[in-house]
Amino acid sequence: MGCFNVTTVMRNRENLNREDFIKLYCEKMQEMGYVQTDKENAGFFRAFAFTDKWITLISDAPNMAKRLNMDCIRVEEVDSDFVTFDMYSDGKKIESFLIGVPYWEEEENEQMGYSQPTESVWGDFLENGYSWDKFVEASDDSVYEIAEMLGMNKNHIFLSEEHIEEEYKYFKDDNIFFLYFKK
Secondary structure, three states, X not given: OOEEEEEEEEEOOOOOOHHHHHHHHHHHHHHOOOEEEOXXXXXXXXXXXXXXXXXXXXXXXXXXXXXXXXXXXXXXXXXXXXXXXXXXXXXXXXXXXXXXXXXXXXHHOOOOOOOOXXXXXXXXXXXXXXXXXXXXXXXXXXXXXXXXXXXXXXXXXXXXXXXXXXXXXXXXXXXXXXXXXXX
């Protein structure tokens, strides 16, 4: 029992290109005392999957999204049993819903901080052509459909450092890039 992976998908609302995002991210890391370096001298790395609307950070990083002035959705897969979608704005969790069957009784969802998604929170993120009713229907059991409706690359939604290190095919994905840092 335990979490299999967590990704933070940041909304690229300023339409930063990859170079501008890298510059901004490295500036924020420098403010925290880290400098960008090469792979051989790094203490750690961060992997990103970049698309026009979303930037997937292979890490649990709502606080970094706040530093970057980006809304984000934290996606957590737990034991392949259920997935949580947590919406953050300005570093604060706004709303959470889950897909799948959690370890607790359904009546406890609210106590655990999960609710049905509300249109006022998630509606602005929907891609053209998707209705709110379709989103609510998909939120019952389709993680990939939710990702697609939000304009995310569904192939990146469950990326983790472990996946990237183990599966060479991701190194061939031009949308995935790595930044290396040291203290």
